[in-house]
Amino acid sequence: MDRKNLVIVGGGSTYTLGIVMSLIEEKANFPLKSITFYDIDAERQEKIAKAAAIMLEEHYPELEQFNYTTDKAAAFKNIDTAFIQIRTGGLAMRELDEQIPIKHGAIGQETSGAGGMAYGLRSIKDMTELIRDIRQYSKDAWILNYTNPAAIVGLALKREFPEDNRILNICDMPIAIMKSYADLLDKDVWELVPEYFGLNHFGWFSKILDEEGNDLTQELKGKIINGDFIPTDKEIANDESWIQTFRKARQMLIDFPEFLPNTYLQYYLYPDDLAKKESPDNTRARQVINGREKRVHELCDHIVAQQTTKDIHVESDIHGVYMIRAAASLIFNLKETFIVMVENNGVIANLPNDALVEVPAMLTNNGPKAFAVGDIPTFYKGLIENQHASEKLIVEAYYEKSYTKLQQAMTLNRTIVHAPKAKAILDDLIEANKDYWPEFK
Template identity: 70%
Template sequence: MEKKNLVIVGGGSTYTLGIVMSLIAEKETLPLNKLVFYDTDAERQEKIAKATAVILKERYPELETFEYTTDKSKAFTDMDVAFLQIRTGGLKMREKDEQIPLKYGVVGQETCGPGGMAYGMRSIPDMIELIHDIRSYTDDAWILNYTNPAAIVAEALQREFPEDDRLLNICDMPIAIMKSYADMLGKDVWDLVPEYFGLNHFGWFTKIEDKDGTDYTEVIKEKIINEGFVPTDEEIANDESWKKTFAQARKMLMDFPEFLPNTYLQYYLYPEALAAKEVPDNTRARQVINGRQRRVHDQCDHIISTQSTEGIELTDDVHGVYMVKAAASLMYHMNEIYIVMVKNNGIISNIPHDAMVEVPAMLARSGPRPFSVGEVPTFYKGMMENQLAYEKLVVDAYFEKSYNKALQALTLNRTVTDVEKAKLILDDLIEENKGYWPELH
């Protein structure tokens, strides 16, 4: 197989080591000639990159070149594929996204509700600039974007780059959920074939089969209801917040047993209960700062100081492997099936054709070939159309610099619904996001 050149944009992310370990685990699937990290935060990236250099020396000696840079020309020249994972404003702004809604009794979460809108409005300009930057150096590279909130980002990028057929928005949450399904069945997650429909962080599995065609959907439902549901992906398995999230998914299934829900639906179906459980001084952002970020940075410091990974537990994760396998399927024409975001164009026949939907698609050299879903039942259609209207209004608000559209978006969102609350939250978000958001009129 021809070796490829890969750039990871957001090289300073705490998820980067997991992606590196996934590239090592999948080196036969996606063999690399060159790996580059790019980040605008040189100091944050340097720690991750110096540790990565040691890891690669030990475990990927056949990789010819590894570099890290803040120079766009060095990062994007001669690239075959780019993985995008930026966080505009960092964890500091994520904490504000979560705390501000909680002041008013509304869910504080990074991709859902008002926090998702705030993060989305910050992400859009940087993502648009980034895609333009990459395309100024290469027209052919595949760009796999998993920057959150993916639904809002995907809608904005579709408007800005409607003809770019090598730009794919992708999310790892469905495969993380499938990992738990696989483990409860005693199967390899890569042997499961999903049927799924929805928007990003807002969807449902309708069927789970294995590659021999055996349908395990009802078995999974029964196991979840009777035995419970827990996260088993290495990255989240021991995280108390994720354990509660998967437990809540069991409640969602019991309340609406027709389909298996994406875990993020909890914020829209039980917004008051979820908001009441949050502690403003210890939101998810603070837990990440004190948890995963500290753990990863401590690992990096040890690796750098000893110039060895001995004694350090480093593993690939389903998040990273998913990205690597999807990229390989695109570039090597493997025709494997992955859940990705694509323009609807009738895939789900009873929602708008211009919606960015999340569905299974066969990934080939020519791009994603999504599978038809057909009509979805009224309840799910109504939920999706409400969420879709919110997402489109957020993007309208950004491009039109419209306060009114932003207010309409928050008022529609199921985590808010109240106009007066929406105004208070919006005004606080505007104040906190000065310099990130466009000035709304």
């Protein structure tokens, strides 16, 4: 395999160290010549990059070059692939995304409901500019985008770049859920073959098979319903919020036993229950600031102070490995199957063709080749069409600067529903995002 050049956009992310460790573990499958970090926040990126440089020097001596920069030309010239993980407005704006809906008695969550709309509207402009910049310097690079909310961002990118077939929108939540499935079944996660359908953060596993084609679905459902269901991916296994989220997925399966749900469906199926538990003084953003961000930054400081990782435990994560193996399949034409987002075009036969659906697809050097799902049952079709309509209206509102369409999108969303509540939340979010959003008429 030829060694490739990779840029990680959002190099200052607290997830970047895990990706670097994953790149080290996966170097035989995805050999690299160079790694570059790019971020607009030089100080935040430098903290991560200095620790990453020591990790790479010790564990990836084959790597010819590691750089970090805020210069687009230096970052994007002559790359083979880009991983994009940006957060426009940072964690400060995420906290407002969560606090404002909570104040009005709705769910405050960064990718779902009103918070997801706010984050998505901020992301569109920066993501569009990033793709244009990358294409200016590397017209054939594969771009793997996992910037949230991926459904809104993906619809906007499809609108902006309809002919660019080297942009792949991908999410790690299905594989994180499958990690828990694998541990329940005493299997390696990569031995499982999922059948899945839906939208990003809004889907269901219809079957879980093994590599020999044996159907493990009923056994898995029984283990979840009759036991406990908790996260086992190392990044989230000890996080109380994620523990409660996975246990809610067990309740979803009890209530709707036909298919195995994505954990994010809790926000849409039990919005009133979850909203009652929310506190504007203890948002998920605040938990991340005081938890993962603090922990990762302290780890970086420790690595830099010691100038070694020999007595420091840095782990890869399923998130990073999933992105890396997907990229390898695209670049080296491995034809492996991953759950990714693709334009529907009949994949789910009874959903709109323009929906950005999340389904298993074979990843080739000509892009994803999705496997047909066929018709889905009425209950799931109705839920998905409602969610797709809300997300489509958000993107249309952005380009048309339409207040009306945003209000419609918010009212459609199952986490809000009540029209006066939707308007009140929207007006507060507009004020909070006046430096990021277009002016809506």
